[in-house]
Amino acid sequence: MPIYIYNTLTGKKEKLTGSGEAIGIYVCGVTPYSDTHLGHARPSVVWDVIKKYLHYRGYQTFHVQNFTDIDDKIINRAQELEVDPVQLAAHYSNEYLESMDALGVARADLYPKVTEHIPDIITLIERLIERGHAYVVNGNVFYSVLSFPEYGKLSNQKIEQLQAGTRFEVDPDKKHPLDFALWKKAKPNEPAWDSPWGKGRPGWHIECSALSYKYLGPEFDFHGGGCDLIFPHHENEIAQSEGATGKPLAKYWLHNGMINLKQEKMSKSLGNIVTVKEILKAYPKELIRFFILSNHYRSELEFHDQKLDEVSRGWQRLNDCVNVLAKMVDKAKIEPEPLSGDAAALAEAIRQGEARFTAAMDDDFNTALAIGVLFDLLHQVNAYIAKLDHKASADYALYQAYQLFATLAGGIFGIIKTDEHKLSGLSEPLLDLLLELRTELRSQKHYQLADRIRDRLAELNVVIEDTPQGPRWKIRS
RNA sequence: GGCGGCAUGGCCAAGUGGUAAGGCAGAGCUCUGCAAAAGCUCGAUCCCCAGUUCGAAUCUGGGUGCCGCCUCCA
Numbered sequence: 124m125p126i127y128i129y130n131t132l133t134g135k136k137e138k139l140t141g142s143g144e145a146i147g148i149y150v151c152g153v154t155p156y157s158d159t160h161l162g163h164a165r166p167s168v169v170w171d172v173i174k175k176y177l178h179y180r181g182y183q184t185f186h187v188q189n190f191t192d193i194d195d196k197i198i199n200r201a202q203e204l205e206v207d208p209v210q211l212a213a214h215y216s217n218e219y220l221e222s223m224d225a226l227g228v229a230r231a232d233l234y235p236k237v238t239e240h241i242p243d244i245i246t247l248i249e250r251l252i253e254r255g256h257a258y259v260v261n262g263n264v265f266y267s268v269l270s271f272p273e274y275g276k277l278s279n280q281k282i283e284q285l286q287a288g289t290r291f292e293v294d295p296d297k298k299h300p301l302d303f304a305l306w307k308k309a310k311p312n313e314p315a316w317d318s319p320w321g322k323g324r325p326g327w328h329i330e331c332s333a334l335s336y337k338y339l340g341p342e343f344d345f346h347g348g349g350c351d352l353i354f355p356h357h358e359n360e361i362a363q364s365e366g367a368t369g370k371p372l373a374k375y376w377l378h379n380g381m382i383n384l385k386q387e388k389m390s391k392s393l394g395n396i397v398t399v400k401e402i403l404k405a406y407p408k409e410l411i412r413f414f415i416l417s418n419h420y421r422s423e424l425e426f427h428d429q430k431l432d433e434v435s436r437g438w439q440r441l442n443d444c445v446n447v448l449a450k451m452v453d454k455a456k457i458e459p460e461p462l463s464g465d466a467a468a469l470a471e472a473i474r475q476g477e478a479r480f481t482a483a484m485d486d487d488f489n490t491a492l493a494i495g496v497l498f499d500l501l502h503q504v505n506a507y508i509a510k511l512d513h514k515a516s517a518d519y520a521l522y523q524a525y526q527l528f529a530t531l532a533g534g535i536f537g538i539i540k541t542d543e544h545k546l547s548g549l550s551e552p553l554l555d556l557l558l559e560l561r562t563e564l565r566s567q568k569h570y571q572l573a574d575r576i577r578d579r580l581a582e583l584n585v586v587i588e589d590t591p592q593g594p595r596w597k598i599r600s
Numbered sequence: 601g602g603c604g605g606c607a608u609g610g611c612c613a614a615g616u617g618g619u620a621a622g623g624c625a626g627a628g629c630u631c632u633g634c635a636a637a638a639g640c641u642c643g644a645u646c647c648c649c650a651g652u653u654c655g656a657a658u659c660u661g662g663g664u665g666c667c668g669c670c671u672c673c674a
């Protein structure tokens with residue numbers, strides 16, 4: 124079964140046909156001048172899952188994500204704080220990576236920085252000048268949008284219409300109001316690099332063209348970013364890259380929707396941000412990922428203070444089920460065996476569940492639907508366990524169920540918080556011993572003592588449940 | 601003014617032609633020393649209007665409302 128992806132460029136879902144041995148992915152990174160917020164977490168988690176899913180499907184990927192570490196915002200912020208702009212950017216670049224690590228996002232293969240690629244950028248600008256796409260005025264270099272007939276093809280706009288909506292003062296040096304800076308002449312006290320046009324620095328947009336060309340070549344597979352980047356950023360990237368190479372830049376353009384706070388886009392300029400570090404203090408990363416993946420990546424996502432509490436209950440059930448399975452499987456020696464009756468039915472449901480999960484993900488990475496499949500599966504596993512005899516242990520069907528949850532929910536989605544991680548190796552057998560003793564007490568109707576054990580363990584965040592299948596412990600999240 | 605997107609039960613959210621996944625909340629029941637967990641049962645005709653079709657939440661046209669982009673933004 125092929126994978127279909129919605130392509131912003133064509134407005135259609137298209138079949139994935141990977142070129143080369145690895146799928147080339149370029150995702151526009153951040154401008155590091157303040158803390159990483161939830162709006163950054165969304166594309167990162169989404170691309171993390173897309174990559175992990177592609178790996179699961181047998182593809183290899185090569186993922187490049189830039190840091191735009193020189194820019195007006197950085198310079199302004201650095202001046203406010205009276206620090207060096209380059210150091211400020213380096214600080215927030217690290218902060219970004221730390222936040223992503225804390226969210227369980229696998230790192231990109233490369234994180235190139237603009238300030239370390241000035242020569243590449245200059246070479247690209249020179250090429251654009253040679254090819255008649257750019258012109259020099261007073262130490263600035265501008266891209267001429269009229270030189271690129273396809274300008275507007277990604278955002279589906281015509282140059283005249285865009286011009287009509289222009290709401291800002293036009294630089295008198297520009298030949299056309301929509302022309303944009305490739306190279307900005309240095310102002311006093313700003314970081315600047317030497318160039319054929321004098322001291323200056325790169326404009327916004329050109330870095331992505333230069334970096335994607337350098338590390339992925341003139342043509343690659345996926346180009347991603349937030350939908351707020353479609354215009355002008357990605358439109359300008361296409362104009363630059365395709366103007367320079369004459370080849371189509373990316374095969375598939377993927378854009379994620381915004382995260383809204385009180386029905387308004389979360390963004391640094393609006394100041395309504397919730398930082399990743401802040402939210403990780405209150406909630407586990409797996410829950411945050413679950414929340415993000417519960418919506419399709421292209422739709423808007425509403426966030427508010429109670430949002431994670433609202434979704435935590437369902438997430439907890441999923442986790443409980445997987446952790447129960449993990450403990451059952453861990454305690455039994457499980458060999459492949461022919462199954463019959465309910466066990467065979469469960470094994471079949473698991474097979475179908477995997478197929479449905481895959482079908483959901485193949486359809487433009489529909490993680491919301493895929494999570495629905497996981498809940499269906501959860502339901503069948505719980506029903507199966509509920510019917511087990513008191514002392515029955517895991518069988519091969521439950522083993523398969525565990526493997527599947529571990530792979531899909533744990534591995535690809537990263538939404539399972541395993542209890543083992545919170546216990547050292549020694550305490551698990553001790554807990555089991557305690558439960559054993561408590562069971563003995565209960566059978567002798569020493570309920571006060573039994574309850575005391577349960578209460579005291581609860582104080583330690585260990586929850587005891589006396590199920591028909593025997594007592595269980597779990598860690599309260 | 602232009603471009604793009606969204607509108608599904610109390611809340612969240614899938615579903616793009618064949619008669620509404622899933623989650624949360626709520627109600628009842630089972631199990632049970634208690635607590636918890638789990639299981640079973642119960643809910644919508646899909647913003648409005650008009651069309652196309654044997655058949656539409658899904659297609660077309662027209663409204664209404666909301667969001668994003670057109671300035672930095674994931």
